[in-house]
Amino acid sequence: MKHFLRFCFIGAFFLFTYSLSAQITVSGTVKDASTNETLIGATVLVKGTALGTVTDINGKYSIELPGSSGTLVYSFIGYETLSKDVSSSSTMDVVLNLSSSSLDEVIVNGFATTVTRRNSANAVARVSAKELTEVVNQQTMEGALQGQFAGAEIKSASGAPGGGFSVKMRGVTSVFGNQQPLYILDGVFLNNSTISSGVNTVSEAAGGGNTSTNQDDASNRIADIDPEDIESVEVLKGASAAAIYGSRAAGGVVIITTKRGKAGKARVSLSQTIGTIRPISLLGTRDWNAENVEATGGPDALAVFNAGGLNDYESELFDNTGTNSTSRLTISGGTDKTKYMFGATYKNENGIVENTGYEKASFRLNLDQNVTDWFDVSLSMNYVDSEADRGFFNNGNTNTTVGYALAFTYPWEDLFADANGVYPAGGAGSNVLETVNTVTNRENVDRFIGGLTANFNLFRNEKNNVKFQTRAGMDTYTLKNTGIFPQSLTFYQDPSSLRGVLLAGNTTSQNTNMQGFLIWSHYSSSGITFTTSAGASREDGNLDNNLVTATGLIGSQTNVDQADNVGVNQTKSSFVNHGYVIQEEINYQEKIFLTLGVRADKSTNNGDSDELFFYPKANVAFNLPELGISPSGRVSTLKPRIAYGESQRPPVFSARFNTLNPTFIGQNSGVLTAGILGNPDILPERQKELEFGADVGINNDNIVVGITYYIKTIEDLLLRDQIEPSSGFTTQWVNAGTLQNKGLEITADAGVIKKENFSWSTGINWWMNRSEITELNVDPFNTGGFAASLGQFRIEEGKPATQLVGTVSADDAAELDPDGDGFAVYGDAEPDFQMNWRNSINYENWSLDFLFHWKEGGDNINLSTLLYDLAGTTWDYDDTTLDPSGAMVNGDYRTSEWFAGNAAPWIEDASYIRLRQIGLYRKFPLSWSDGTANLSLGISATNLINIFDYNSYDPEVSNFGGNVLANNVEVTPFPSSKRLNFHIKANF
């Protein structure tokens, strides 16, 4: 094979060498200006004609011009285009500069092909390493993405250390399905599960109005990825760009590329970050006075008050300063043939709550090897070991979570441990100080991610390039959940209590993927490039979750054997997807760009696992100035574009089963039905997205503006329909509705000042989305939250999927509930719009970067306020800002409205403006080096400025984690924090 191919290459060069009766012939080499490496496949066109060629394997080209002189245009993906006048047969060697314009960014256009933004018909977002990690230090990758690009709502679920984010691309894409995008890191399909820790046994959060066990504030597993390793993140926001990823792309696709070595001498980079973590805000306590103390706590409380003995437990718990430290070592380098990048990160953080924190060690080795001139292979290996102590927050029905109990903890109580370290029982049902000091709720992860890419350049000549690319990826991890709620806790002293709880969770996840693609690029002599790719992909996933719950602990033992009662729960799921892809990309003389493609998919998650579903895509973009249409001389780029694509979301794993649950009676094991009737005919949800817009470059693309409008329709919406209970079942999964999102995204980037030692670039993104249930074939229903009286989502034809409704009092029903269904619309979780503003200023060796993020509108269901009001401990209880008549104080007003039947007091605007990141750095070149070595010092902050009118710690919050529609319900969360860091970094 090897010899044969080599023979072919040599043969091909001769074969395609031809001579016609041309006036002049120009030949030469095209190289990179900075590295002096040859550029293979660069395009050389004769301006004003359809004649063109591409550089060969050695970067060489030869082209004949029809006249005696002309202009050659050299272009290559990611580089600035260069024009050269020629007037005789000659040798013309050129060097091309890497482009700084965002239009020359290389973005993904298929499973195995890329395109420059200049030529793309999709609005693909790209976030670079600089924006991700070089301004501020980030705890997790999703945190680093917050507010960075248009079209997404990225939200942290709480301030607990170790992550926990939801990412929604272009609105809600499902009612019951997981909204999260697919993450692909160097070709490896990652698992992003959220595994419940089992603390529900203690909190009994699922025992009340909502049976979801997602209430225990678990992190999602993308948190394991080390942001320091990342070179760039590309975001395909909807089916029009992501169709080629088929059945898993309904939530969008996030493509992560890690840093790789470059040829040249070894480079070492060492950095250390240290800093502090503080709550972004504290709420304070109610304005206690003799009157309200006595009314709430009676004469004993008044005595404590008069003696000046009130305690501030919020301050005890949250007014702390955590520390964080990140150490990073990168070694990279290589030769023409072999390149390497080794990265190691060690991160250690303490949360603002005692006994919480996050510790992570990540090692990465990326290797690239050119085995022969037609075969190269790239390897990525990443090992991560992390430990997150999450604390014990969010909803509960046993008054034991720290947040919940704090609401009912009164300042006249004495909760402090005595000299022997023994805590008194708290009046709230638990003692918050004891819980924080005694309880463990830990996640440990060991994760290995490995990816292999092999490229076979099967054939190449001036007109053709045939490549076979195969990729294989593996992502495997073990997650250990440890919950220790010792028998010594005051709330476990009662013999009828659980008497101590141990949780030992063990989750193993294996995801593998393989793909093979054949890519044939053909450069026609008329300057048209055809890129044909075809291939197949297979993705496998297995998840096995075991949870051992021990209650009735013997002494202070932390082995689950040492308990009176031990229960085991195992949940397994797996899937296999097969995808077949074919795609054709046509570049007509850099004037018109057309892509047509289709993916066919099978998934074991579908009712019929062997049925093929087809997902087409098509898009086209026109470069108007190249076509001779330019409205003004200052417009350097004007590219209208339109793109269409489809993708799907498979039904949940169990949707097609009538699973029988185990039971036991007398001496016999048995099986009995669950409440959900399996649907053997269940179909995936199908997403169809049309996006169109234009990119405009002004003043040599110094200012680039992009406008994109999209219409995203999700058909065959997967819904849980209530069925006749006399069937013996209560619900069934059905395909019964259509959801539509429409939105607008505007991006603008400008290089305001570009001077040798002073530059300022700025960018603004603005985006909005509106959803509507356009068709619903089941009765309207409420979902998410706890109960209509506490605010819920309501899925109703003709209404936004994110509308928030609640009960309404008889007095207000006529006004607030005109349709008479018993629910008033009190808000909408969808933001009115979001916006960011990014700046990067460089002056000599100084740099200043900052990013503002503004979310306007979008409501939350704030049940923390409810709990504090019921307890009479709300910070604003005695203010009089709410009652229109001014008669009632806020606390009384809210509860009286609620008792009258209105859910309105708990639905609140969750707008904010934040300074997401700011960093100031000074670089010191090291004189002893060749000029590349330097030392850099800096200071940075995240969430330094937070402006919001929301009545709690942070409008970014979710009691139910990230995976669900209702990810904006607040119940006494872990408060969010801001961080201030100092950086020192050495490169040599």
Added chain:
Amino acid sequence: MNKLHNNILIVFALVIGLSACELDPIADPNGPTAESFETGAELSDLQLLVAGLESVIRNDMEFHYETVSIVAREYYDLNNIDPRYTGELLGAQGAVLDNNGFLTTRSYSARHRSIRNGHILINAATNAEISEAQRNGYFGLAKTIQAFEMLLELNRQYENGIRLDTSDPFNLGPFSSNYQSGLTGIKALLDEANTNLGSAEFAFVSTLADSPAEFAQFNRALAARVATYQNDPAAAMSALNDSFLNLSGAMSDGVYHQFGLSGNDQPNPLFYIPTADVDRYMVHPSFFDDAEAGDTRVTNKTTDLGTTISADDLEGQFQISLYASNTDPVPLIRNEELILIYAEAAMMSDPTGAVNAINVVRNAAGLGDYTGGTDAQSLEDEILHQRRYSLLGEGHRWVDLRRFDRLNEIPLDRAGDTVHIQFPRPVAEG
């Protein structure tokens, strides 16, 4: 060049070929599915379904017994946790029952879930390679239990009727037109089961009865209960003859739900802890006022908390305590009820026999023989009185007063309280 192209094609075909294989469905790894029992079930599989059926009938049973007992004011739920127990359920200010609320739907869904499990067992037994006698054993057991569960829910739905044929979940049969036609359907199902049991062999272990003959006695006891509701004394008497009725036996003899505390087992949900704030199920004061002096049932079935518990303008000092622990069995039907069914069936045709039966129950409660009149009205009063005290909290009082058209005797403690005649049909039934 052709050769090269061929090579490319071969590589390409290899990749496509490797993954173009058929994608087989993945079986549910978290448990067996109903479909997996449909064909070729072994005896051990059928045993799992029998145990599952006998287990599932315990699910949410408290929602049946508590709701019908509270409507009859046998006891109140004064836990003050859910206001619906003292508002909606007691018809406060004329409140109607919510046809989508848990008071209506929890037990309704649970009873039908039991019936579904019965169908799964019947389907599995139909297609299993077993003897005819063994098959009859499964049929007899499943149908009897289905009839028991249907009767519980029919007593709540009353004139709304229930669906008698629910064998196909995608194509459910019609609702019986009223209470009596529902009873007719249940009687037919019990008779069918009794025929099956007549030529049956138990190839399984049941927690309800040890043999087909014993199970048939349980079946006939239920048939006697149904006949009583149908006001058919002759049929009741005939069924009693084949039941486990024993005038000289213990009151507690009967068929019971078993409970346990191990992993997948269930505790007795009707066991209430006297000290627990969340178990304030307080017996109605009239139960003490109306009792005969010395009736041991009054003290045996209640616990004095020593303090008056009140909520929502209702109060009680005595917690209902039918069960001594959370593993105490709960009767499906027992001898004491059969004796009183006997008395009621004999009331018109054999007043002496009726009085004899009444005296068995009275004596067991520490009371002397019956001294009242033997006219029909006096005996009806006495039998209803004995049923009230003998079967407290076992789901009878409301049904008994309703069939004698005496619901107006239910004591109302607050102005505006009313008595529901039946529960609404759940909204999800369409």
